Amino acid sequence: xxxxxxxxDAPAPPKAAVKPHLPDAQIVTSVxxxxxxxxxxxxxxxKSLRFRSGEFVMIGLLDDRGKPLLRAYSIASPSWDExxxxxxxxxxxxxxxxxxxxxxxxxxxxxxxKPVGTLVHDAxxxxxxxxxxxxxxxxxxxxxxxxxxxxxxxYDQVIMMHTCREKxxxxxxxxxxxxxxxxxxxxxxxxxxxxxxxxxxxxxxxxMGRITDNLTSGKVFxxxxxxxxxxxxxxxxxxxxxxxNHDVKAVLEKFGLHEGANSEPLEYxxxxxxxxxxx
Ligand code: FAD
Ligand code: A2P
Numbered sequence: 001x002x003x004x005x006x007x008x009d010a011p012a013p014p015k016a017a018v019k020p021h022l023p024d025a026q027i028v029t030s031v032x033x034x035x036x037x038x039x040x041x042x043x044x045x046x047k048s049l050r051f052r053s054g055e056f057v058m059i060g061l062l063d064d065r066g067k068p069l070l071r072a073y074s075i076a077s078p079s080w081d082e083x084x085x086x087x088x089x090x091x092x093x094x095x096x097x098x099x100x101x102x103x104x105x106x107x108x109x110x111x112x113x114k115p116v117g118t119l120v121h122d123a124x125x126x127x128x129x130x131x132x133x134x135x136x137x138x139x140x141x142x143x144x145x146x147x148x149x150x151x152x153x154x155y156d157q158v159i160m161m162h163t164c165r166e167k168x169x170x171x172x173x174x175x176x177x178x179x180x181x182x183x184x185x186x187x188x189x190x191x192x193x194x195x196x197x198x199x200x201x202x203x204x205x206x207x208m209g210r211i212t213d214n215l216t217s218g219k220v221f222x223x224x225x226x227x228x229x230x231x232x233x234x235x236x237x238x239x240x241x242x243x244x245n246h247d248v249k250a251v252l253e254k255f256g257l258h259e260g261a262n263s264e265p266l267e268y269x270x271x272x273x274x275x276x277x278x279x
Pocket of ligand 2: 135136163164165200201202210211212241243244245247248
C-alpha cells in the first residue's frame with residue numbers, strides 16, 4: 001500500500017518522515033525504458049508553464065548534499081499537452097542520469113519553468129518543406145514539433161531523418177511516428193505530409209547511413225521522391241552531437257541554406273543534443 005492510499009484515520013506520520021518537496025517539484029506520471037541506454041518519462045506540467053514546441057528546460061534531482069543537480073532537456077511533448085514528456089540517455093557515471101534512470105511513477109523531479117531554445121518555428125522563414133535532422137536523443141525536440149499542428153499548417157511536407165547506431169535506438173521515434181496517424185488532433189494533418197526516414201549506421205536496417213552522407217549523395221531525395229534542398233523552399237532544424245551539428249551545417253550551407261535564430265529567422269537552426277564530445 002502506498003502512503004497516498006493509507007486509511008484516512010491513520011495518525012499523521014511524524015514530521016521527519018514526511019518527504020520534503022523539491023523546489024519546482026513535478027510528479028512523474030509514467031516511465032518507459034527503451035534500451036539499456038535510453039528511457040522516456042512524463043511528468044505533471046506546471047499550470048503556468050507556457051512553451052513553444054521544440055524548446056528545452058532545466059530538469060533534475062537533488063544531489064547528495066541536497067543541492068539541485070540540473071541538466072538541459074528538450075521537452076518532447078507538444079505545447080498543447082497537459083503533461084510534459086522527456087526522452088533521456090542513461091550515462092552510466094553521469095551525475096544526473098545515473099540517478100534519473102531509476103525514477104518511478106509518483107517520484108518528484110525538479111523542473112525550472114523557463115523554456116528556451118532555437119528549434120522553434122519563429123526562428124525560420126516561411127517555406128514549403130521542413131527537415132528535422134537528428135541523431136540519438138536529438139529527436140526529442142522533434143517529438144514535440146511532429147505532434148504540433150502548427151508544423152503541418154506551416155509546411156506542405158515534414159521530413160523526419162533520425163539516425164542511430166542500432167535499430168533499437170530508433171524505436172521511441174518509430175512508435176511515436178506510427179502513433180500520429182491515429183492521433184485525433186493531428187492524424188488527418190499528418191497523412192501524406194510526414195515523411196519518416198530512419199537510418200542506422202552499425203546494424204543492418206531498411207535504410208542505412210549517416211544523415212550527412214544520405215543528403216550529400218542525394219539518396220534521401222531519390223528514396224522519398226522529392227527534389228534536392230533549395231533555399232527558396234526548404235527549411236531545416238538540426239539536433240545532435242557537436243560533431244554531427246558541425247557536419248550537417250556544412251552540408252546545409254552547400255545547398256545554399258543559412259543559419260537563423262530567434263532574432264533573425266533564416267533557413268535553418270541548430271541546437272546541441274548534449275555537450276561533451278569534442279569540437
Ligand atoms: P553529463 O555530465 O551531463 O554528461 C556526461 C557525458 O555523457 C557527456 O559529456 C556526453 O559525452 C554524454 N552525454 C550526455 N548527454 C548525452 C545524450 N543525450 N546523448 C548521448 N551522450 C550524452 N539529454 C537527453 O538525454 N535528452 C534531452 O532531451 C536532452 N536535451 C538537451 C538539450 C540541450 C540544449 C543540451 C545542452 C543538452 C541536452 N541533453 C539532453 C543532455 C543533458 O543535458 C545531460 O547532459 C544528460 O542528461 C546527461 O546528464 P548527466 O549529468 O548524467 O551527464
Ligand atoms: P556512425 O555510427 O557512423 O558514427 P553517436 O552514438 O556516436 O552519438 O552517434 C549517433 C549516430 O550519429 C550514429 O549513427 C553516428 O554514425 C552518427 N554520427 C555521429 N557523428 C556524426 C557526424 N559527424 N556526421 C554524421 N553522422 C554522425
